[in-house]
Amino acid sequence: MGYAMVLGEALVDLIETEYDGAPVYRQAIGGGPLNVAVGVARLGGAAQFVGSLGDDALAGRIRDFLASAGVGLDGAVTVPAATALAVITHAGAEPDFRFYGEPPSYGLLAADDLDVAVVEGADVLYCGSVVLLRPTVLAAARRAWSLATGLRVFDPNVRPRLLDGEAALAGLREVVAEFAAGAHVVKLSDADAALLYPGEPAEGVAAYLRELGAATVVVTLGADGAVLAAADADPVRVPAPKVNPVDTTGAGDSVMAAIIADLLVAGEPGEPAGWIERVAFALRVAGLVCESPGGATSMPTRAAVLARFAD
Template structure:
């Protein structure tokens, strides 16, 4: 079995919590792509994380966490910056992320930093998330996209707080369109779809991305499951009933499960194969929702099978 290269951000999440009746922040290793890399490794795949990490103690903790999870660090670079922080507060079902750190430690990987052999040898290349808003990393992602010989997967993972007005949103939409056109798989959330294409039904967004050139498109709908566009018509796949306590990392775990299965069996030959894989990925996400934290709650394949037998 080959390996996946996951290109994106790693940072530290500060999550709303309470201790002895007072508000506190719980520190967790975070970043959507980091969650994906850890999720792939936990599900039995081989993942290499590619990105820029700071030069402080928090960055050392990120490296140690990734190493302990079995994620490779050959493609990471160290930059002279403190580790970026994402402060997450809950005012509704979706966490509200605000980002701190200038320049952001995760946004300093350049095209010249890429390990070309590592990218070319990957069976799956993941790109996406907030690094696409950083010009150096966007250039690196574009170079990786052009070098890739394996399957290319995209997750926009939009964070509205990082978009400064309509022009920034339009710019991100253009980037998503550019990468989707060359993607074998695009995974996005219904919130991503609503922000990027307001007023469009998720089935319409999925169909549009396929028209651009994306092989298959999965739109996650939270507790309502997912829309899968892999054949002539989009299909809705239901999510399992779970006792949700924290949805952090749920979407990332769907991506991780899909990548892990791509590493084992490649692309499904028929649309029904995608439906089955998404059904499994939604079970993985359900398990993630039943425990707090993102990367720390990524399950193993055995844990998923135990939970849903």
């Protein structure tokens, strides 16, 4: 079995909680792509994280965390910047992310920083998330996308707070179309879909991304499961298991991680039924993640998922 190369951001989350009746912030290592890399490793796959990390103590903690999770850092670079922070508050159904740090430590990976051997040796390449809004990292992602010899997976992981008006949204929409056109798998949330393609149902978004060239599209719907469009079949709904959620942080990332881990083991399914099984398992992974606090720290092992959903 080969490895997955995950290109994207790593940062520190400050998650709003309460202590002694007052709001406080709990520190956690985060970043959607980092969660994906850790999730792949926890599920039995090999992963290499590729991105720019700061030069402070927080970056050291990120490196130590990834190493302890079994994630490789051969393609990570150190940059002269303080580690970016994401402050997460909960005022509605979706968590509100506010990002701090300029320039952000995760936004300084350049195309020339790529280790070509790491890119070309990967069985699966993941690109996506907020780094695509940084021109330097977008150039690196485009180069990796063009060099990849394995399967290419993409997740826009949209953060509205980082989009400065309609022009920025239109630009991101163009980037999504560009990467989707060459993707073996695109995963996005219903919130991503609603922002990128307002008024379009999830099935319509999945069908549109397949028309652009994506081989398989998964749109996650939270507790309602996911929409799957694969192998020229009509989009179908895959239900999520019933769980007792305490924190949804990282749930979508765990879906991506589970899909990547299974791609490493067995490649792409040849039939829609095979994809339905893959997505159903990924939703069980996400369900278990929701039953634990935290993002990267809640990524489960395959054995834990099978034990939790033994029935």
